[in-house]
Amino acid sequence: MPFTWLVLIILTIAAFGYVMGRKRALQSAGGDRRNLHSLPVYYGANVAIWAIVPAAAVLVVWMLAQPFFVNSRVLATLPDTLVSEGNSIGLVMSDVRRVADGLDVAVQQGAMSRAEATSISTETSDVRERLGEVGVALGSAVSPEVLSGAQRYRTLNATGSVIMTVIVLLIAFGGAGYAYSRSNADFRARNTVERGILALLIAAASMAILTTIGILFALLFNTIEFFKLYPAADFFFGTKWAPSFSGRGGASDLGVLSLLWGTFYISFIALLVAVPIGLFSAIYLSEYAGPRVRSIAKPLIEILAGIPTIVYGLFALLTVGPLLVSMFGKDTVGWMQGGTAVMTAGLVMGIMLIPFVSSLSDDIINAVPQAMRDGSYGLGATKSETIRQVILPAALPGIVGAILLAASRAIGETMIVVLGAGAAARLSMNPFDAMTTITAKIVSQLTGDADFASPEALVAFALGMTLFVLTLGLNVFALYIVRKYREQYD
């Protein structure tokens, strides 16, 4: 039975249970809802929850566990000779799965009967050709061991699915029945539903946290794998970035320093643009602008934050780059060779960061109590004296936090760099040279056709880990500063 059907049936049971549970609870109260402990909907919802939650939990666990179980059972039947012929276990198993999938497709398209798929053998027919006819291309002729493995794989999976369907449906019915039997006037359905909602919220929260941990571990394991193939000292202290493109050669130079330099240089220029403009516009909006100007200007600035970074990248490539070349290129001072440069990417990234700085700073400046302003005005200070000497010092920790958050955005930015700064890893002081960043190199290392087990591809994870540690550190530091600041006025 297809998976969708199973889900639909469970939902039907839940819907039916909802109606029945509600009805039974009302009946037990003699039709008067005032005699019930909870509102009738809670009794219905209770039955529905009992129908869905245990069944869904079993379904998820089963679907996670079945492939492991089937794999190990099939693997046990495969002869050892097959594996030791210079193949890895993973490759053999992927052959098996591919043939099994091919048989499924053939049955589905009607090119093969169900019975034929289970009985077909390499002696009587050419399996590779038969599967080729239905569009499943196999790399080599199918060996009898792989074919029998594939057939066993299919049977196990089919049996597993049937058992799963039966068990899940039984649990759904059982849950609904159990909750239905308890639906009477004294049952505290409201409290049960409340607990169900709590569990749902906890599940959602832990899902986000577990994903973060999962990403971290995926990065970590691949990074460790990389450092087994490439010396860590060369990675961290190497100044040369020159991966060999064959993907197999051991002659790559994978030093992170030139990439780190590019990352910091571009981020620095971006902050040089974003911090003064963002801060000054925040001061204007919060201290000088009237409510009308503010209500128009603030959303307009925040639109900048909503522009996709690829659009900024286009802007850098097509507008800012050529403009800078015409200003600093061969025709004038000759500092700039091409449109892609640290300056190009830095300027555009700075524009992108303006709303981050201005919006957060605006909130923080507004949080400075009016009493501070009154005190300063009352002593005969002008507006800008008040801002410089009272408001900014009071808001400074929060503003620093805002700037650090913008910095971690800048360090993680990719598309603007790819399009605006070029792809050459270089250690140079000239802001009009093309350089590149960690993020841009991760993209280029993983989108090539290098072998995934080679250091040239795995270095992307080490780069990712470096970036992760950098931005995490900045974020933690920023949050620490922002929080410390908040305690002053609350």
Add this chain to the structure above:
Amino acid sequence: MDTNDVKISTKDVQVYYGDNHAIKDVSVEIEDKTVTAFIGPSGCGKSTFLRCINRMNDTIDVCRVKGDIRIDSEDIYDPKVDPVQLRAKVGMVFQKPNPFPKSIYDNVAYGPRIHGLAKNKADLDDIVENALRRGAIWDEVKDRLQAPGTGLSGGQQQRLCIARAVATEPEVLLMDEPCSALDPIATAQVEELIDELRKNYSVVIVTHSMQQAARVSQKTAFFHLGNLVEYGETSTIFTNPVDPRTESYITGRIG
């Protein structure tokens, strides 16, 4: 009671918050070297009127002031008058102590610094010490001038704010309920201080406490619903009021 020169004189002052007519036809003459108390129920306009005297209402967009307010016979709403300069001459102390998040020294030195009152560092030190002495807080803070002003107790903070206002050598000191956030002991200290300040300044104090008005002031003005109902010697207002509304208020029947 000896009579002093008139320091502040107002005539037919009207204040509007948008469409709301908050102060109606207030004419009053406030004397130099005197403590004048403004009393009245909440929302009667006494704080608003106080804030007209140093043009603090200019910082509120919807607020409009009409009429004539003169300090030493000079119209303070004249276009030639710089409100920033005026506020240095008319100091203000607020309801809630509001020291800046700076050191005690920098809090007091704030005004003298922006107005360039000190010749050099030693001069500034003297100004700060003098102001803190006049704020009756010098002995408590002289050993920790570099400690943050926000770390002091509520009463100390308020006296620091008074010292800060005194440091710019104002001629008039406006106090908007300076004791409402303080406990009785701190209140007593601040009241004692106000009495001291009378020797040098014209002090105007807004208060909700009639006992406080009776204790510290020589003149009292009673405001009700935006009108100045009665103005005169404090002893007269509290013992023998002319207007029945004043009597109702001080005996606790309205307000």
